[in-house]
Amino acid sequence: MIYEGKKKIWSDYQKDIPDDHFFYVRSCIRQSFFPASEQKFLEICNQRLDKDFFETEKHTSCGGIAFHSDAIPIETSLVIYARQFSLMNEFGYKNFVCSCITSFGLYCEALEMWREHPDLEAKTREILWDTCKREFTKPEYLVHTSDMIYKYRKQIAALAKYKLINNKTGKALKVVEHIGCHYNKIFPSKSVGGAEYPYVLAGMIESWGGEIIDYPERRHCCGFGFRQYLVKADRGYSLSNTHKKFESMEPYHPDFIIANCPGCTYFMDRWQYVISEMEHKAYGEYGYGIPVLTYEEVAGLVMGYNPWDLGLQMHQVNCEPLLDKMGIEYKAKDKYKGLNNKNIGKPALTPYLK
Amino acid sequence: MGKLYDKLKADSRLGDGLKSCINCGICTAICPAAEFYDYDPRVIMDKVQSKDDKIIEELLKGEQIWYCGQCMSCKTRCPRGNAPGVVIQVLRKISIEEGYFVESEKGRQQYAINKMMYHNLTTYGYSIYPRTFKYSMHPECGPVWEWIENNLEDVYARNGANLDKEGPGALRKIPQESMEEFRRIFDATGATKELNHITKCSMEVAEKMGLNEEEYFNMVFNETKKDHLNH
């Protein structure tokens, strides 16, 4: 691996990311499975870094999962996106940031479709007016929340209490970075680093002291597949794709995985549990799995947040091995507590995954 | 050039996704669905390119078009600027419109997908919603989800969400006026019409099979009888 070669390619795909004043929309999967990540994103940006990221309760799902599973037509999707942009206009913002990768891909596609087919844009505007009495202007900038953490990575490094280093050995932690397909495969030029050697997550990891590992199936889809997961009969597809990635990364012994797509983070976490049940195999050390984290969770750990404030207890794969490696102090007994130390029980043990 | 091809062509995405294909196979090379399923996006593009209605009808009634996982890895690599994943979207749309989707096992799953998605979106404004994401239907989500499901309010409160409450936040209750706008969009753009159409086609098949609605839902949700895999 020749690192200079990769660096040259990254420099080809410099994305223009504004520094401040964003209209923020949420992700369905992250709301349900990683709500603390979304909350921490806003807290880190607004409180710790003094930025202006605004959310209105009026916004909805973009319907991306429904669109990609053929449950809603493209016409519905386009008007939904138009409504979201209209809300952005309503509150006086020009920069649009979304929390989901599928959303990001679809918003980019919508802008492209409207540009290439003005009749589609006209129809969208007409229906938006008929149904909502709303009009919209397109955002000046359209970015993803991982772009923002990437943009602020050095400021986060400056506020860091911990580094992505193994406390005992002093060596950089080995990190697998997983990029959601819809971030850079549809419009490589709209991503940081392009389709082949994306830098949005690698840049974060490097700024925070870790080491990125490349492995053969790095660019392989995690297998969400939308309809391939929603219906139980199809889930083997999802599982097989993620399984392929784990088998490929295993020889490199990664300390953790960072992902910027909600679905990917969820799948890479949960399928390790399923594989442990089916094959009695765990990919981490000593019977543990490989912790799978969102970029806010990694940023949060590095900044010294309490892991249970970051929502790591909502993952199926336990993150304690990583916390121990980083030398982060945490209270094991508080992991599954509710607010105000309320005892709400804890999940059943997984016999083949520590 | 026939009726079905014209319907495909009427969607601008067909022209965007298929300009002309040289059959180089770069899409199939990288396609995750081609690795596991008996699926070849190159062959599908070639079939659409033929503009032959008989071939296209067979495609729309078959299992093939439902294997794609919409990752768009094909679009990144195609040297002609095509995107099989986008063409698949149009093929699926016409298969649904023509009622052909019920002829294939994977196509019949559309009933379950539409029912779940439409309900989540038009009731809560979200594609995924914890109260409808049942552990019994998602055992792969692991014992941690079972625990979350049994302690929904507490877990979400602890993790910074605003479950079903007013104001901004994760899983908030989207205000009434916004939900009404959202639902009107579904009605005006054909999403509701599509749901009704899919329900009608599916219930006709259910009746032929002697199944009630719940039995049919469970069948398409849980069962695979055919061998779909790439051997």
Next chain:
Amino acid sequence: MNNNRNILIIGGGPAGLEAAIQLQKLDYNVIVVEKSDHLGGHLAEWDRLFPDGIEAKEVLDKLLNNLVGVKYFLNTDINSINLLDNCYNAILSNGITILAKAVLIASGFELFKAERKQEFGYGVYNHVISNADLEAYFKNGKDSRVVESPSRIGFVHCVGSRDEKIGNIHCSKVCCVTAVKQACEIKEKFPNAEVFCFYIDLRMFGRGYEDLYLKAQQEYGIRFIRGRVSEVAENIKNELIIKAEDTLSGKPIQVTLDLLVLMSGIACSTGSEKLGEMLSLSKKEDGFFECKDSIYSQQLSNKKGIYYAGTCTGPKTLPDTFHEARSAAMAINMYMNKE
């Protein structure tokens, strides 16, 4: 200026040199301007030529030996050139001014920079080289990227050609036969290796090419797989894993290799951009210069006194380049006699 017998030839590669030789024999005052530090262009870099394996040095030596009397400047660019009365006035980067009634553009080609096809990992993975690298390896015997005894070697056709994503939709013509040639040559060097060619179409158009293809299969056992390579990755043993589809059997495949050779395509040289602007020469969409007539008058441009020879007007073989050089020389001679 009627007795001005100057002829300016821009480019000291095979086209420029052969035209210079012919025109010098006709008693013109030929000046060749070459921007690099050597004569011969890419011919000076090659090892053996297709289809029969003639040594490139043999051909180059022939050219250089026949160059008697021709003046040439190395490491020299054209800073400016414009029409003055009936003559072209060229100011070279070494300060010299040349006035010539006729100018031959023989500015040649550049190889596509393989690192631009990022998914193939050139410059990133240790064992990925280009067709030019392989020729140099055959010539000099050394390249740290080639392991001591590779057991599985692959050739990727159409790198930077027939590719909308890169912006080169043209076919580079000579890479297919070069790949077959190099596949045979590397099999000669490593007889126990398995050698694969990943192609889309096999363009064996020239005399002796189909024979070379037959030989490659029958004598050398080269495996031809019809499928465009989508991605190259590296495993923990530094082996390369390529993904393609074997389109003839309709199945996606993954092949592990010790060495991968990328067949970089041909594009019009960047020097010609500036030249084209200075002389208002039109180019076609593929970036090469546009001839007066693509069937009958490929040696003529649309400008009086400007002639073309060689790959600046499109990918071509060496024999074709020599034909064009002689044809351009004849056209220039007729033009000079009329004036």
